[in-house]
Amino acid sequence: MEIREINTKNKTLSFLLQPKIVLITWILVAVIFAIQGLITFRYNNYLIFKYCFPHLIHQLPLYVHYPAEYGDVSHYGPVFSILIAPFYFLPDWIGLPAWDIVNALVLWWAILCLPLNKQTQAFFGWLALPVLIASTLSEQFNPIAGAFIIFSFVLIRKDKPAWSALLIVLGTLIKLYGIVGLAFFFFTKKKRLFVSYLFLWLAILFILPVAFSSMHYVLRSYQDWFHVLIAKNAVNTSLFTSQDVSVMGFTRRLFSDPAIPDFPFLIMAVILFATAYLHNKKFFDRDFQLAVLAAVLIAPVILSTSSEDVTYIIAVTGAGIWLLMSRNGWYRNFVLALLLFVMMIPLWTMLPERILDLYPVIRSIKAVPYTLIWLGILYGIHRVPNEKRLPVTDKKVIVRKVYQHIH
Numbered sequence: 133m134e135i136r137e138i139n140t141k142n143k144t145l146s147f148l149l150q151p152k153i154v155l156i157t158w159i160l161v162a163v164i165f166a167i168q169g170l171i172t173f174r175y176n177n178y179l180i181f182k183y184c185f186p187h188l189i190h191q192l193p194l195y196v197h198y199p200a201e202y203g204d205v206s207h208y209g210p211v212f213s214i215l216i217a218p219f220y221f222l223p224d225w226i227g228l229p230a231w232d233i234v235n236a237l238v239l240w241w242a243i244l245c246l247p248l249n250k251q252t253q254a255f256f257g258w259l260a261l262p263v264l265i266a267s268t269l270s271e272q273f274n275p276i277a278g279a280f281i282i283f284s285f286v287l288i289r290k291d292k293p294a295w296s297a298l299l300i301v302l303g304t305l306i307k308l309y310g311i312v313g314l315a316f317f318f319f320t321k322k323k324r325l326f327v328s329y330l331f332l333w334l335a336i337l338f339i340l341p342v343a344f345s346s347m348h349y350v351l352r353s354y355q356d357w358f359h360v361l362i363a364k365n366a367v368n369t370s371l372f373t374s375q376d377v378s379v380m381g382f383t384r385r386l387f388s389d390p391a392i393p394d395f396p397f398l399i400m401a402v403i404l405f406a407t408a409y410l411h412n413k414k415f416f417d418r419d420f421q422l423a424v425l426a427a428v429l430i431a432p433v434i435l436s437t438s439s440e441d442v443t444y445i446i447a448v449t450g451a452g453i454w455l456l457m458s459r460n461g462w463y464r465n466f467v468l469a470l471l472l473f474v475m476m477i478p479l480w481t482m483l484p485e486r487i488l489d490l491y492p493v494i495r496s497i498k499a500v501p502y503t504l505i506w507l508g509i510l511y512g513i514h515r516v517p518n519e520k521r522l523p524v525t526d527k528k529v530i531v532r533k534v535y536q537h538i539h
Contacts, residue, residue, distance in 0.1 A: 134419050135457045138251040151250050154257030158240055158264060162232035165268045170225055178219075178228050178271040180206050185220040188213035188341060191349045195360040207364060207438075208273070209305045210341045210353045232268050235275040239264075242279035243449060245286040247418055256452040260445060262475045267445040277307050278429065278446035284313035285425045293326035301333040308361075309432040309446065315405075315424060318415050368437040369394075371492045377439045379503045382496035394437065401435055408513045419457070423513050426453035430506045434499050447502050448475075454505045457512055467508065471501040 140146055147153065169175040179202035187194055188210065195205050206212075219227045243256050267274050280303035287296035296316065303310015320326050341350045368375040371385050384392045405427060414420035429450030433439050451471060458464045474497060488494055 135248070135252075135422055135453065137249045137456070138255050139249070140251065146251075148258070149251040149254040151244060151254050151257070154254045155240055157261065158236040158257065159233060161261070161265055162236045162268055163229055165265065166229035166232045166271075169269070169271065170228060175224070175228050175271050176202050176204065178224075178231055180204060181208075181212075181216045181231070181271070181273070182220045182227065184208070184213035185217040189344050191345050193356060194353050195356045205360065207357075207360060208307060209357055210350055211302070211337050212273075212306045214341060214344065215306070228271065231271060235273065236264065236268070239275035239279045239282075239445070242282035242286070246282065247286075247289065247422070252456065255456075256449050259452045259455075260448045263442070263445040263448050267442045270442050272442050272445070273307065274443055274445045277303060277309050278449065280310050281313055281429060281446070282425070282449065284310070285316050285319075285421070285428075288316045288319045288326075289421065291320070291322070293320050293322045294329045296320075297326055297329035298333045301330060301337055305334075305337050309436070312428045312432050315428045316421075318409060318412075319421055319424075365437050372489055372495075374495065375440050376437045377441060377443070377496050378436055378499050379434050380437065381439075382493065382499045382503075385493040385496050388492070394435075398435060401431065404507075404510055405431065408510060411513065420513065422453055423457060423509055426450035426457075427506055427509045430502050430509075434503050434506060439499070441498060444498060444502065450509075451502060451505050454509050454512075458508055463504075463508065467501050467504045471505070474498045474501060 138149065140149065166175075169178075183198065183201050184194060184206055186192075187198075194210060194213065195207070197203075197205055219231055222230060239260075240257065243253050243260075246253060246256075264275065280299045284296045284299040284303070287293075287299070296313070300310050300313035303313065317323065317326065338354075339347070339350065341353070367373060369381070369384065369390050370376075371388065371390050375381075376384070380392065380394050380397050383397075384390055408424060408427070411420065427450065430447040433443050433447040436443070455464070455468065
């Protein structure tokens, strides 16, 4: 499975595929939609985030309703309260645009660190733009969550297991998705050092909030976090929620059966993904590593009941990698058309609620192309390229030599 990097002599495409053009566009998106949020007073998620810090330092429960401050509850780990702290001290008219810009910049920085040429990186930027807009509209942390996964991959490749381990642990203790970075374990030659740093950072980050509160409070907060995630999962599996935009959610809604369990899907996904590591001779091959990265970026999104439309900002870079690795053919073209459809025409936000309630499968349709892409990535990892296959005559020669050797 080999990635085809983008190089173009077309002047218009060359202009658009400049990283600085993508960067300017992303910043404009962040600013414009932050202003829109301020004007319409529609930035509830940002308020949930920023108030995590004062709740931490005053040792108030992190996972209960505070209707005087915001709607809904927080679902991020206690260490997130420290990460968001600087924004608490900013007025909203500065803090909200700054938050959206930081999310965009961190993800864009991660994409620029991928071992690809500049035009290919810019392609990822344009592909991700529709999902970035949706994420920015909801002031999501998801762009940074995706960036943490990419950075953990990049740092492993740069032989910096300590910093890779930090981002894996940090991403896990904030949103759990970061744990998929452990898939890059086989890409480092310093495996013992990598594991040692994982435990070191886990200990440091687990107790870091204690410096702003108390050990009893932090331990209780982790327990509360566990319980609120369990409760959230139960709510998400309803057929009529806006979440569970996953392969399980699509199946549940397709058959109108909220009782269909997650477990069989998760076990099958783990087994399928594990087969990629049968190719141990490719562990330090760039294209193989990028294919694994693509699968890792998509997996936590299509296999999570907490996935929403905006969560796919994490998966979209993985989809881009597959598009550049896959061969032109009916499967690629079909999946690409379906992917563009769900990215450009979000039916779940345009149709009346009564239609969505009547046909709830529409709410999870976005998971379909990404699931097909994820399967395509694994197929590509196992597939022997045609150009590397021996001609029939060569195969006959090999068979003849083996036969002669046996006899």
